[in-house]
Amino acid sequence: MADFEQSMGRILLKGVLAISIVLAVVVSAAHAVPPADPGNGKQSQPGTVSQKPTSQDNAAKQCKAERTSLGETVFANKYGTNPNKRNAFGKCVSSKAKKPGDDSAKPKDEGEKQENAARKCRAERASLGEKGFADKYGTNPNKRNAFGKCVSKYAKEQPKPAKP
Numbered sequence: 001m002a003d004f005e006q007s008m009g010r011i012l013l014k015g016v017l018a019i020s021i022v023l024a025v026v027v028s029a030a031h032a033v034p035p036a037d038p039g040n041g042k043q044s045q046p047g048t049v050s051q052k053p054t055s056q057d058n059a060a061k062q063c064k065a066e067r068t069s070l071g072e073t074v075f076a077n078k079y080g081t082n083p084n085k086r087n088a089f090g091k092c093v094s095s096k097a098k099k100p101g102d103d104s105a106k107p108k109d110e111g112e113k114q115e116n117a118a119r120k121c122r123a124e125r126a127s128l129g130e131k132g133f134a135d136k137y138g139t140n141p142n143k144r145n146a147f148g149k150c151v152s153k154y155a156k157e158q159p160k161p162a163k164p
Contacts, residue, residue: 059096063089117154121147 067075067089079095080088125133125147134143137150 059093062096063092066092117151117158120154121150124150 070078075092076085076088078088079092080086081091128136133150134146136146137153138144138146139149
């Protein structure tokens, strides 16, 4: 009986050893094959990155570094636009992610029209005073939509640019 147990132990040990070797080979082979590029079904070259970092990634890294070097408060005061300055990081990223000459979000002429209309309304509000401006342009019961109505009026008055 002891001989039988010894022979079974040896067989079991050989089986475990064989399985270990097979697993080691499979894992090594899996790490040696580069991952497939999901875009075109081809494999990428070993040692290369299959996806280029976007300008958004680079902008975020730049802003993180700038926030670290300037400190939270200075960074927030530099980029933050709302009352509590909590939008500073997003404003920083969007300002750095835009490429020079890349105004794909809005056509240049339209953006200038909106800006000029807003400037005209700010100037008119300053000359008329808050109450006079609200009475002139406000349409809802509390007259708080006056600025938007003014900008809309001036923007519509602008001639539309010819399409190329």
